[in-house]
Amino acid sequence: MSLATLASAAVLFASSFRLAGAVAAQTFEPPSKGPLVQTANYTSFSNNTLHTKNVVKGKVFNRIIQVWLENTDFETAASTPIFESLASQGLLFTNYHSVTHPSEPNYVAALGGDFFGMHDDNMYHIPSNISTIVDLLEDKKISWATYQENMPEDGYYGFTYTATNYGNSSAAPYTYYVRKHNPSIVYDSISQDADRVKNIRTFNDFANDVVNGTLPQWIFVTPNMVNDAHDTTIDFAASFLEYWFLPLLTDPRVNDEDTLILLTFDENETDTIQNTIWSLALGGALPLNLRGTTDDALYTHFSSLSTVQANWGLGSLGRQDTNATVSNVFSFVAEKTGYQNVKVPANEVPLFNLTNVVPGALTSNAFIPFAAPNLKAKGAGHGPVFLRSGLDKKLTVESLPPPVNKTALNSTTPWQMSPTTTSGEHLIPCAGAACP
Numbered sequence: 001m002s003l004a005t006l007a008s009a010a011v012l013f014a015s016s017f018r019l020a021g022a023v024a025a026q027t028f029e030p031p032s033k034g035p036l037v038q039t040a041n042y043t044s045f046s047n048n049t050l051h052t053k054n055v056v057k058g059k060v061f062n063r064i065i066q067v068w069l070e071n072t073d074f075e076t077a078a079s080t081p082i083f084e085s086l087a088s089q090g091l092l093f094t095n096y097h098s099v100t101h102p103s104e105p106n107y108v109a110a111l112g113g114d115f116f117g118m119h120d121d122n123m124y125h126i127p128s129n130i131s132t133i134v135d136l137l138e139d140k141k142i143s144w145a146t147y148q149e150n151m152p153e154d155g156y157y158g159f160t161y162t163a164t165n166y167g168n169s170s171a172a173p174y175t176y177y178v179r180k181h182n183p184s185i186v187y188d189s190i191s192q193d194a195d196r197v198k199n200i201r202t203f204n205d206f207a208n209d210v211v212n213g214t215l216p217q218w219i220f221v222t223p224n225m226v227n228d229a230h231d232t233t234i235d236f237a238a239s240f241l242e243y244w245f246l247p248l249l250t251d252p253r254v255n256d257e258d259t260l261i262l263l264t265f266d267e268n269e270t271d272t273i274q275n276t277i278w279s280l281a282l283g284g285a286l287p288l289n290l291r292g293t294t295d296d297a298l299y300t301h302f303s304s305l306s307t308v309q310a311n312w313g314l315g316s317l318g319r320q321d322t323n324a325t326v327s328n329v330f331s332f333v334a335e336k337t338g339y340q341n342v343k344v345p346a347n348e349v350p351l352f353n354l355t356n357v358v359p360g361a362l363t364s365n366a367f368i369p370f371a372a373p374n375l376k377a378k379g380a381g382h383g384p385v386f387l388r389s390g391l392d393k394k395l396t397v398e399s400l401p402p403p404v405n406k407t408a409l410n411s412t413t414p415w416q417m418s419p420t421t422t423s424g425e426h427l428i429p430c431a432g433a434a435c436p
Helices: 003-025 074-078 081-087 103-112 133-139 203-211 234-249 301-312 331-337
Strands: 063-069 091-093 144-148 160-163 174-178 200-202 218-222 259-265 279-282 293-295
Touching: 063 301, 074 081, 081 234, 081 279, 103 133, 103 218, 103 301, 133 144, 133 301, 144 203, 200 203, 301 331
Parallel strands: 063 218, 063 259, 091 293, 144 200, 144 218
Antiparallel strands: 091 279, 160 174, 259 279
């Protein structure tokens, strides 16, 4: 047997051993009798409901629900039966990318249009003068909330939360909730605002809001650490989807004719390959002729921002959400809103599998201050760039000092600033016509 064959066999054995260990350690148990039945397994019961009866009409959808899973290669998800079945009901994005590794910077980027140099899962807080999608939504009076499974109470600020192991009562308590998967708590403009923090809600709250007919229009959902496949396997996550997700697809209180659902992963598992993730658009708002089809346009987590902006005619954040190369609007939304996507040839797709440190305000290895967004940037919603109070708009990317400790940077990585990139702490390559 050749050395290459032996090496391949070793990798396969190691992978199989890891998966087998995960399956042996965890067997899926539903935390409740159903997704809309509150449970003590989530620590606290809901003590309130939202009051979001007003609906702001969008051009393509009136509600968007994002459900994020964890750390899975595209091919792994695509070959799992429940994901194959869901793909037959939706539009599968075959060229959708996470923006970096590990988890936390991806979640942060999906709300703020950048990860600000973050390259780990530590406990961060982003100052209150940094804008997010919440600012853009509230500017148009669009309701929003995030729902975190096993978060012990609304607006919980802790790093983790360990609770009774509801899947195995004889086992030790389990850390089901982690802050790194809850991007809204990381931004002080949300978590330190007395009104906004109430919208960082639990799964019991989700059940309560559905039953009371008060689900908001923009929703971000994070399952717990076993149900999202982080600590388990794709098959375990599939069982969770069968329990929680599938019943909601047929419930008109959640998924009506004006609802768009994005089921996606935060990042892939194998960090030596392109960071392509399995992402699917489905729901009542998805045109019938697109169900069971694929879309090979280049999308990233920034596309969820630009798609929302285009749908409701919002302003922008002036960060990567306005970098045309990496923020294409979902094609069926782009067509109806008149947005022109950028076609990026396959050989020019940026390498999103970042493992080196890039400059930013959230890294000591290559620190530069937070910069003001580019107030001249053009976003998909055609509205103005949102600037929160307290941020010096004169502190532009061009005026920033060079990164501290430049030697920490990987100088061989061919990054260049796109002309629409405005947060110098996050270097995203441009491609094709978008290059200077």
